[in-house]
Amino acid sequence: TDLLLLPGDGIGPEVTAQVRRVAAKLIPELTIDERPFGGTSFDQLGTPLSDETLATAKAAKAVLMGAVGGPQYANVPRDKRPEAGLLGLRAGMGVFANLRPALCFQPLADASTLKREVVEGLDFMIVRELTGGIYFGSPRFIEELPGGGKRAVDTQVYTTPEIERVARVAFELARGRRNKVTSAEKSNVMDSGLLWREVVTDLHRREYADVALEHILADNAAMQIVKNPKQFDVMVTDNLFGDILSDAAAQLTGSLGMLPSAALGLPGTPGLYEPIHGSAPDIAGKGIANPLAAILSFEMALRWSLGRPDLAARLYAAVERALESGARTPDLGGALTSEQMGDAVLAAL
Amino acid sequence: TDLLLLPGDGIGPEVTAQVRRVAAKLIPELTIDERPFGGTSFDQLGTPLSDETLATAKAAKAVLMGAVGGPQYANVPRDKRPEAGLLGLRAGMGVFANLRPALCFQPLADASTLKREVVEGLDFMIVRELTGGIYFGSPRFIEELPGGGKRAVDTQVYTTPEIERVARVAFELARGRRNKVTSAEKSNVMDSGLLWREVVTDLHRREYADVALEHILADNAAMQIVKNPKQFDVMVTDNLFGDILSDAAAQLTGSLGMLPSAALGLPGTPGLYEPIHGSAPDIAGKGIANPLAAILSFEMALRWSLGRPDLAARLYAAVERALESGARTPDLGGALTSEQMGDAVLAAL
Ligand SMILES: CC(C)[C@H](C(=O)O)[C@@H](O)C(=O)O
Numbered sequence: 001t002d003l004l005l006l007p008g009d010g011i012g013p014e015v016t017a018q019v020r021r022v023a024a025k026l027i028p029e030l031t032i033d034e035r036p037f038g039g040t041s042f043d044q045l046g047t048p049l050s051d052e053t054l055a056t057a058k059a060a061k062a063v064l065m066g067a068v069g070g071p072q073y074a075n076v077p078r079d080k081r082p083e084a085g086l087l088g089l090r091a092g093m094g095v096f097a098n099l100r101p102a103l104c105f106q107p108l109a110d111a112s113t114l115k116r117e118v119v120e121g122l123d124f125m126i127v128r129e130l131t132g133g134i135y136f137g138s139p140r141f142i143e144e145l146p147g148g149g150k151r152a153v154d155t156q157v158y159t160t161p162e163i164e165r166v167a168r169v170a171f172e173l174a175r176g177r178r179n180k181v182t183s184a185e186k187s188n189v190m191d192s193g194l195l196w197r198e199v200v201t202d203l204h205r206r207e208y209a210d211v212a213l214e215h216i217l218a219d220n221a222a223m224q225i226v227k228n229p230k231q232f233d234v235m236v237t238d239n240l241f242g243d244i245l246s247d248a249a250a251q252l253t254g255s256l257g258m259l260p261s262a263a264l265g266l267p268g269t270p271g272l273y274e275p276i277h278g279s280a281p282d283i284a285g286k287g288i289a290n291p292l293a294a295i296l297s298f299e300m301a302l303r304w305s306l307g308r309p310d311l312a313a314r315l316y317a318a319v320e321r322a323l324e325s326g327a328r329t330p331d332l333g334g335a336l337t338s339e340q341m342g343d344a345v346l347a348a349l
Numbered sequence: 350t351d352l353l354l355l356p357g358d359g360i361g362p363e364v365t366a367q368v369r370r371v372a373a374k375l376i377p378e379l380t381i382d383e384r385p386f387g388g389t390s391f392d393q394l395g396t397p398l399s400d401e402t403l404a405t406a407k408a409a410k411a412v413l414m415g416a417v418g419g420p421q422y423a424n425v426p427r428d429k430r431p432e433a434g435l436l437g438l439r440a441g442m443g444v445f446a447n448l449r450p451a452l453c454f455q456p457l458a459d460a461s462t463l464k465r466e467v468v469e470g471l472d473f474m475i476v477r478e479l480t481g482g483i484y485f486g487s488p489r490f491i492e493e494l495p496g497g498g499k500r501a502v503d504t505q506v507y508t509t510p511e512i513e514r515v516a517r518v519a520f521e522l523a524r525g526r527r528n529k530v531t532s533a534e535k536s537n538v539m540d541s542g543l544l545w546r547e548v549v550t551d552l553h554r555r556e557y558a559d560v561a562l563e564h565i566l567a568d569n570a571a572m573q574i575v576k577n578p579k580q581f582d583v584m585v586t587d588n589l590f591g592d593i594l595s596d597a598a599a600q601l602t603g604s605l606g607m608l609p610s611a612a613l614g615l616p617g618t619p620g621l622y623e624p625i626h627g628s629a630p631d632i633a634g635k636g637i638a639n640p641l642a643a644i645l646s647f648e649m650a651l652r653w654s655l656g657r658p659d660l661a662a663r664l665y666a667a668v669e670r671a672l673e674s675g676a677r678t679p680d681l682g683g684a685l686t687s688e689q690m691g692d693a694v695l696a697a698l
Pocket residue numbers: 083086087243537538568
């Protein structure tokens with residue numbers, strides 16, 4: 001299989017359906033497979049990520065996930081929840097570098113809560129470490145305290161190779177962009193932050209001295225993302241900070257419904273592509289979810305896993321033209337259905 | 350001593366000097382003491398927090414800190430850095446609940462990077478846990494790996510009583526405000542997040558069922574702070590998330606130079622008051638730092654530790670009048686010096 005679709009939960013199937021249509025038109029020879037994943041898989045198979053789905057994912061060229069989760073899974077044991085399936089898929093595929101663009105599409109420059117001049121032309125990329133840190137460190141547990149009450153522990157662990165490989169992705173990306181990397185951590189309070197800073201600094205000195213490197217504390221990064229996001233080109237950070245900072249950055253663009261992401265592992269291994277948005281239970285089943293984040297995730301797959309940057313560029317341009325022509329789903333203040341937004345992109349292709 | 354001033358580093362002495370003037374006019378009987386702290390203390394005494402300073406702080410009614418840190422301390426061993434002094438002071442004073450308002454002052458409603466309608470009238474409060482979590486958990490270390498490279502570990506630890514006491518502060522505050530608490534964590538990936546959610550939920554059910562309670566994932570909180578900050582009244586969260594989320598929220602108001610904070614411990618123990626801003630090495634010594642964050646920190650001290658909410662209200666109104674009359678330091682687009690801004694507040698008192 002070239003492309004494995006994991007529609008998942010909530011609006012996931014609605015947005016991946018539009019990816020299918022776009023893929024069929026853009027690259028008819030692409031083989032596409034589909035598997036249950038997340039809550040849908042839990043409902044059918046008792047597990048959010050079956051061995052068979054993981055094996056199929058690892059054998060594909062690219063995997064595109066719709067969304068996972070929903071309120072109906074709140075009381076499922078944590079290791080069976082949709083989110084656990086997602087963490088298992090990321091770890092199982094070894095996709096350690098998560099590319100999350102914060103982009104302002106010109107026709108949407110007024111859709112942001114930020115002033116137009118602050119976000120117009122914005123184009124920066126967060127590279128989030130995705131398979132380490134506090135998401136995966138052990139020990140982690142909740143225990144009863146002798147005198148009553150409980151104690152919970154989570155552990156953040158990072159090693160030199162884990163930091164180096166994700167920093168390398170950031171530096172390589174920057175070379176093809178505006179040649180600047182900002183590394184965010186809390187080296188003033190965390191030992192993993194100290195090591196993070198040291199490893200990034202070393203790698204930069206040894207191999208990427210031509211790229212401008214800045215270090216920033218994660219709290220200040222959150223502030224600067226709101227204050228002056230255009231100062232950034234590529235920001236590299238750990239799993240937890242990346243989760244939070246990329247969500248703040250996503251909001252700059254006006255709608256979560258617009259933003260794709262790519263998670264990459266070692267060269268030659270498949271990438272995992274996901275819209276940044278979640279399963280959106282409030283609008284699931286209504287057919288009005290914005291499919292552009294999923295379609296742009298496919299654009300990233302064309303570029304990073306399917307060896308077709310030419311088609312990626314065509315698709316990106318088609319999305320821009322669809323927006324210019326006024327195509328808007330409800331999240332963007334319009335009234336188009338997911339299908340009609342798919343039509344608009346197809347028409348512009 | 351009623352009030353212990355710790356001017357600290359960078360612009361710290363410049364802003365606390367204006368607090369002295371305001372305090373002298375507003376409440377002449379207040380006894381004020383001053384001690385070295387942070388880098389300044391390290392330079393003089395070889396430690397950022399001397400035993401004597403900590404003892405004086407614990408014996409005062411309120412402690413007001415200016416700012417700590419600066420590039421000249423980057424290579425000092427971490428336990429001697431200005432930041433280590435601050436963490437030691439917070440822990441030593443036992444000030445576990447850090448109140449960080451995100452306020453939009455009406456005359457500054459256009460100073461934000463966010464659109465006026467998104468921030469006008471904004472008034473929410475972040476309650477950050479301040480003496481636990483990953484800032485203080487052990488083990489924490491960096492070790493050499495056998496095959497080369499290093500491994501760094503940080504540990505997040507929270508217990509039921511630690512979570513309960515800070516949540517209690519949030520619920521109590523909400524009762525005097527708009528009666529809503531939002532609790533932010535990552536219960537979908539962290540065990541401490543699960544415990545956090547459970548303890549807050551329990552306490553709410555047992556004692557604060559009259560207050561509206563919402564749970565939000567920390568990544569979504571970062572996004573909602575940019576998207577629709579007026580939905581929040583009181584947000585309670587852990588030390589690390591509070592650090593990041595409060596910096597994002599601070600930026601909503603247009604200038605860091607405006608925002609105070611209060612760190613409170615058990616009833617009857619002194620509070621620690623700090624402007625949110627740092628030592629601002631770029632403008633230190635120029636006499637142009639905005640003293641309002643420090644002056645408003647004193648306002649919080651009057652309210653929370655010095656038993657004078659009446660004078661706090663007078664001071665707050667004076668700051669608003671000074672802003673209405675057009676008083677602006679450079680961070681707000683004006684040209685006043687710190688001293689002239691102090692004059693403007695004194696004139697309005
Ligand atoms: C669903 C959740 C486990 C996930 C994360 O925290 O990584 C999500 O927030 C994301 O950012 O992809």
